[in-house]
Every structure is written in C-alpha cells, then in structure tokens.
Amino acid sequence: MILISKHIIPKGFQGITLYPFVVLRTPSLKTNQVLVNHERIHLKQQLELLILPFYIWYAVEFLIRFVHCKNWHMAYRNISFEREAYINEQDLNYLKSRSCLAFRKYI
Structure with missing residues (x-):
C-alpha cells in the first residue's frame, strides 16, 4: 500500500518502505x-527477514559501513539491501524472477 507523507521521509529522499x-x-x-x-x-526483503530482523540488519550494516568509510551517503548506498534495490530498480520484472534472499550476493 502506498501512502503519501512528506513528514515521514528523511530529507534528501523521495520514499521509504x-x-x-x-x-x-x-x-x-x-x-x-x-x-x-x-x-x-x-x-x-523485509518480508523475507520477518520485518524486525531486516531493520536490525539494516542498521548494523549501515553502522559498520559508516565506521569503515566515514561517509554517510556512501555507507547508505553500500548497504546490501540498498545495493540490490538500486541495481535492479529499473528492471520492472525483477521481483518476478528474484530468488529468495537475493540481497546476500550484494553484501
């Protein structure tokens, strides 16, 4: 379900799931x-990881990448979940052929 709210979305982003x-x-x-x-x-991705573990993994991976590269944007873009989404976002049929836990190959 798609909702509209400019107040929930962090500055610099167009959407959030x-x-x-x-x-x-x-x-x-x-x-x-x-x-x-x-x-x-x-x-x-969230459904595959039963939602809460997704958010925990996302936050931990972000922190690890941020400590490593000291750049907020680079850390965000290199989270495995984001890498999978950005690389495949233009393939509108990607979800039809995506294998379970496919984000793992982007770690």
Whole structure:
C-alpha cells in the first residue's frame, strides 16, 4: 500500500518502505515506476527477514559501513539491501524472477 507523507521521509529522499507501507513524499511519485519498484524490492526483503530482523540488519550494516568509510551517503548506498534495490530498480520484472534472499550476493 502506498501512502503519501512528506513528514515521514528523511530529507534528501523521495520514499521509504516501512512494512507493509511504501511512503512517498508527493502524490506525483506514485507514477515513478522505478522508485516504486525500488521500494517494492525493500518490501520483499523485509518480508523475507520477518520485518524486525531486516531493520536490525539494516542498521548494523549501515553502522559498520559508516565506521569503515566515514561517509554517510556512501555507507547508505553500500548497504546490501540498498545495493540490490538500486541495481535492479529499473528492471520492472525483477521481483518476478528474484530468488529468495537475493540481497546476500550484494553484501
């Protein structure tokens, strides 16, 4: 389910996935198929890891990458979940062929 809220979205981002919702900054972003696909990839990741472990893994991996590279944006972009989503966001059929726990190959 897609919700619209500019208040939930961190500055500099257009959307965020908080299972079971995809939250977008503006209504016009609903038509951005690449962005929506990116967020749907995160929905699948969250469901596979039973939601709470996803958020724990995400936070721990971010912290490890941030300590390593000392750059917030680089740490975020190199989280395995984000790497999978960014690399495959333009393939609108990706979720149909995606294997279970596919994010592991992006660690």
